[in-house]
Amino acid sequence: MTSEDSTPRRLSWRREKMAETEEREESGSKQLFAGLSDVSISGDIPVEGEITVPMGSQSQEEENSTLDEPVKETIMRDLKAVGKKFVHVMYPKKSTALLKDWDLWGPLVLCVTLALMLQGGSVDSKEDGGPQFAEVFVIVWFGAVVITLNSKLLGGTISFFQSLCVLGYCILPLTVAMLVCRLLLIASSNTVTFIIRLVVVATMFAWSTLASTAFLADSQPPNRRALAVYPIFLFYFVISWMILTFTPSGH
Template sequence: MAEAEDSPGQQEATSSKPLFAGLSDVSISQDIPIEGEITIPSRTCAQECDNSTLNESIRQTIMRDLKAVGRKFMHVLYPRKSNNTLLRDWDLWGPLILCVSLALMLQKSSVDGKNDSGSPEFAEVFVIIWFGAVTITLNSKLLGGNISFFQSLCVLGYCVLPLNIAMLICRLLLLVGQGPINFLIRLFVVLAMFAWSVIASTAFLADCQPPNRKALAVYPVFLFYFVVSWMILTFTP
């Protein structure tokens, strides 16, 4: 009886032992597979520094953007359906430059030295180009096109480049004088650049529309560039 019964001191020692004291002696077997990946693939510091543009100078940033705009100008002058640079790397710097330059060239020179006659014309050209581009973009989206809003604005804005060239040629021809032959030459130049703008824009935008609605998407583009071409053809200094 004395051996079977534990003394009060032994009972207190047993009850004071931790509940999970035996778990510290348990070791994980090497045969048990452990699933999961604890290594995180990351780029090296040199690669991050090369791809980062935060450390470049302002001159490098401006030159990089100007080169990108120049490449897009070349894609408009030589449009190809397989080239989606205007859609992939879109920007609005080129359309803004073309819109401002066209509006400035369409300004009439004031005889009495006042600038009041030129300001509404600049605003008119600026609003017509941007409002027309936004309207065509919304029409494309409503027809089910898979092109984003700013991608469409980028393409329509960059494709004004041939009309800018037509406006520059017409300004030079108007310096020589006005007449029927001069008008016919300007008409031919404007029609050629108008066709160039339509073809360049449709080369990038036609594939983004449903097959049975391409005509509905191209028709507003035709009207948009026709209005701009008419403003160029009817311009008189």
């Protein structure tokens, strides 16, 4: 056999080996991706990673946005919301009005107003007949925080700030009672005036307690409602006692 005859045979043998290698690689890739041939994406199923924003959600975000809203409209809307919450407190009923759109502006205004009215004289006066501003502020907010923590520990379903909102707004009847007592004390200070003040404060105390429990009672487990209502009763009782025992300086 000559070298000329062996050369074509070597070439054909190499071609056969290369063909076998290619066939093995193709068969391996087919086995690897065999399961992908049965996968199909339906036209009804949205593909993840879509960056387009639906028109409905975009318009809803624009409606809820207040970036382009004038400051006057924002303030008026917030004042209307606070006024509606005051109405719900003065006419208490089982409602979620104070829980859906909670805020702390109303409680802050009521707390400051009550503290100012309980300020019987100048801050430096030792003959001041009422507690100082900081004392009232701390008692109101610290008491509300303690009641809220107690409610959460008992298994309450409302959030921390929702509870603070309800407790703060329900001080409104007691703030009205304080205003009436101040007017009565300006007129005269005698036994009849004290009895009228006692009736007014007791009525507003009951009003505040009933209003707060109307909003908070349903958030507590039925077998623990008494444990949740009792601190609320004490909270408003302390505030009522400060109002009733208040005497302005000089009396």
